[in-house]
Amino acid sequence: MNSSAESNYSGNILIVDDSPDNLRVLSTSLTNIGYKVRCVTNGEMALLSINSCPPDLILLDICMPVLDGYAVCQKIKANPSTKDIPIIFLSALDNVVDKVKAFQMGGADYVTKPFHTEEILARIANQLTIQRLQHQLATQNQKLKQEIEAHKKTESALQDAKEAAEIANHAKSNFIARMSHELRTPLNSILGFSGLMNNSLALSPEHKDYVKSIYQSARLLLQIINQILSITKGESNQISLSEQTFDLYSFLKSIASDWQFQAQKKGLNFDLSLSSSVPRLIRADVSKLRQIVLQLLKNSVQFTDSGQVSLRVMTEDSGWGKLPPLDCTKKGARHNPILLFFEIEDTGSGIADYEMSRLFQAFSQTESGQRSERGVGLGLYISHQYLQAIGGNITLSSTPGQGTNVRFYVPVEVVPLELAPEVQVQPIELGTYSNVFPKNPVVSPSDVEGMIIKTLGEGLSTAWVNRLNRAAIQGSDHQIAKLIQDIPGTQSSLVAALSEWNRNFQFDQIITITQRILEGSNVTSNYGFMATDPKG
Numbered sequence: 001m002n003s004s005a006e007s008n009y010s011g012n013i014l015i016v017d018d019s020p021d022n023l024r025v026l027s028t029s030l031t032n033i034g035y036k037v038r039c040v041t042n043g044e045m046a047l048l049s050i051n052s053c054p055p056d057l058i059l060l061d062i063c064m065p066v067l068d069g070y071a072v073c074q075k076i077k078a079n080p081s082t083k084d085i086p087i088i089f090l091s092a093l094d095n096v097v098d099k100v101k102a103f104q105m106g107g108a109d110y111v112t113k114p115f116h117t118e119e120i121l122a123r124i125a126n127q128l129t130i131q132r133l134q135h136q137l138a139t140q141n142q143k144l145k146q147e148i149e150a151h152k153k154t155e156s157a158l159q160d161a162k163e164a165a166e167i168a169n170h171a172k173s174n175f176i177a178r179m180s181h182e183l184r185t186p187l188n189s190i191l192g193f194s195g196l197m198n199n200s201l202a203l204s205p206e207h208k209d210y211v212k213s214i215y216q217s218a219r220l221l222l223q224i225i226n227q228i229l230s231i232t233k234g235e236s237n238q239i240s241l242s243e244q245t246f247d248l249y250s251f252l253k254s255i256a257s258d259w260q261f262q263a264q265k266k267g268l269n270f271d272l273s274l275s276s277s278v279p280r281l282i283r284a285d286v287s288k289l290r291q292i293v294l295q296l297l298k299n300s301v302q303f304t305d306s307g308q309v310s311l312r313v314m315t316e317d318s319g320w321g322k323l324p325p326l327d328c329t330k331k332g333a334r335h336n337p338i339l340l341f342f343e344i345e346d347t348g349s350g351i352a353d354y355e356m357s358r359l360f361q362a363f364s365q366t367e368s369g370q371r372s373e374r375g376v377g378l379g380l381y382i383s384h385q386y387l388q389a390i391g392g393n394i395t396l397s398s399t400p401g402q403g404t405n406v407r408f409y410v411p412v413e414v415v416p417l418e419l420a421p422e423v424q425v426q427p428i429e430l431g432t433y434s435n436v437f438p439k440n441p442v443v444s445p446s447d448v449e450g451m452i453i454k455t456l457g458e459g460l461s462t463a464w465v466n467r468l469n470r471a472a473i474q475g476s477d478h479q480i481a482k483l484i485q486d487i488p489g490t491q492s493s494l495v496a497a498l499s500e501w502n503r504n505f506q507f508d509q510i511i512t513i514t515q516r517i518l519e520g521s522n523v524t525s526n527y528g529f530m531a532t533d534p535k536g
Contacts, residue, residue, distance in 0.1 A: 011128050012036045014055040016046040016072065017090060018064045022113075026059060029117045030124070043067025047075060054082055057127055059120075062091040062102070070105050077106040084134075086127040090115065183225055190218040241390060245283045245415050249274075252313065255290070259297045259309070266301065269308035277315045282340070283413040288386045293342065295383050296406050300346035307347025307403070317341040317407065336414040344406045351398035359396060383408075 013035050015026050023039045030037045038055065040046045042064055050058070058076070062069035069089060077083045086108040091098065094112045102110050108130075109123050194215040198208055256272040263270035293311075300309045315338055351359070359380055387394050387408055394408035 010034055011056040011124075012053075013038070013057050013059065013124065014046065014049060015039045015059045016041075016043070016064070016069070017059070017061040018042060019061070022061070022090070025117065026120065029121065033121070035124075043069070043072040046072055050076060050082055050085070051079075054085060056085070056131065057124060058085055058087045059124075060087050060089055060107075062089055062093060062098070070101065073102075073105040073107060084131075086131055088120075088123055088127060183221075187218050187222050187225070191215060191222070194218065241285045242287065243283050243285050243413075245281060246286045247280060248278065248282050248313075249280050251286065251290070252311075255293055255297070256311065259301060259311075262301050263309055266304070267306065268301065268304055271308060271310040273310070273312045275314040275316070278313050278340070279315075279338070279414040281415040281417055283415050284340075284410060285390055288390055289410060292383045292386055292408065292410075293344075295380070296342075296344045296408075299380070300344055300348065300404065300406075304346040304348030304403070309346045310344070312343040312345070314341045314343075315339070317343075317409065336416075337411060338414055339409045340412045341407065341409045345403065347403040350400040350402055350404055351396075352400050356396070356398070 013030055015023055015030075015037060017023050017026075017039075018041050020041075023041070027037045027039055038049060040049055043066060046058075046060070047067075049055075060069045060072060064072075069091070073087055073089075076085060076087065083106075087106065088109040088111060089102045089107045090111050090113060091102075092113040093099075099110050108127050111120060111123060194211050197203060197211045198215060203211065252272060252274070256270070260270040297309065297311065384394055387410065390410055392408055392410040394406065396404065396406045398404040
């Protein structure tokens, strides 16, 4: 064999044979290819040699005086320190019974005499390879066992730390809840008495200014206490959700009315616009939604000194990319789910790029916020917590000196008007907000009234009149608009006008006109209705 092949052979081999010729042939062949070889001629010497320096492999003759190969093998396998040494039997016995007995004693292989050196070398190399792989596997198993034990210890430590953190968090929540209660009581007294003092005629203007400062500071402190309590609930996963069905248009009108007034005090324009697909009745957590919208509008108005603040609501927004499935919101499955998108845009001071990354962190304020000395940087953080709790999301973009755009969405359930009779749907008109009221309406109210009179005059049954009267009395603009559009022969221009009014929330005009036209028993005689029954 060449030197490179020989260098691949290594190991300590013990040869046990009472034949000097066999010992010489095997020893020479194995030594020449790199094995370390020891030779003994009987079983007793073999056991002494093995116990003093265990070999990597044993070549063992069976037929020997005093202790035969079977007895030697049995003693080797009985010793825990030597039982894993592979033994290859060498014997002139070629009966199946002898071979089976050798394997039963623990032999790894069996070679009959006379043997071929190449065969012996191949079997030795094979057994040493198996032994080496077994050692590697045992080492890896031991290492894996140690890693598993270490992982269990780490997991146990983490569990202990988690439980300790939960206990500490619970204690913190209880402490903050108790403290907030204790602080609210004197604060309410301060607010109440300072409010009464401010209305006192006995105070001078200067003293009234002092009292006003006390009142405003107490209000700010109460707001901070409430915000900290909200944060604590969010961090403890204790944000409770309470969904209810409500009139989205009235909800938006209420918010818009308040903030239009606040904007006008600063000389700002305030615009509210809704896409035509926005539903009127929805089911959602109205309290959380109100707090989110109010907080974002507050930020926009507060940091805008000129220009305008806009609130837009829609059911589609292509800028979000991949959106969550509607049937997997945090409130579970919904019957008629949609995502409702809100966008609040202002022409304020804007936010620098380096400040964007920490906007939704607790107690984080922009430079503008720090200069204003209002709040402590909790509003956006709480809004983000609420949106996560209800399955929504929020994003923000800004250009310093030009303004800020905040967009968020919430999953809601659309509720048909007829399925929620308990909800009081108020006739509303949002015409004071420029983006809602059409700047160039299709027709004027007087024109619409004339077209309705003309339509009614062409002939309706008493059933039609009663249904219109009933819808007008109930204040159901939706039913009135649908009924008038379903009247046989209704002019397309009237349908267009009513649709325009519906899109722009001029519902009170529809109701007012219908009530004025359908007054009492004079309707039938004045307009000569024909016997044409309404559909459905």
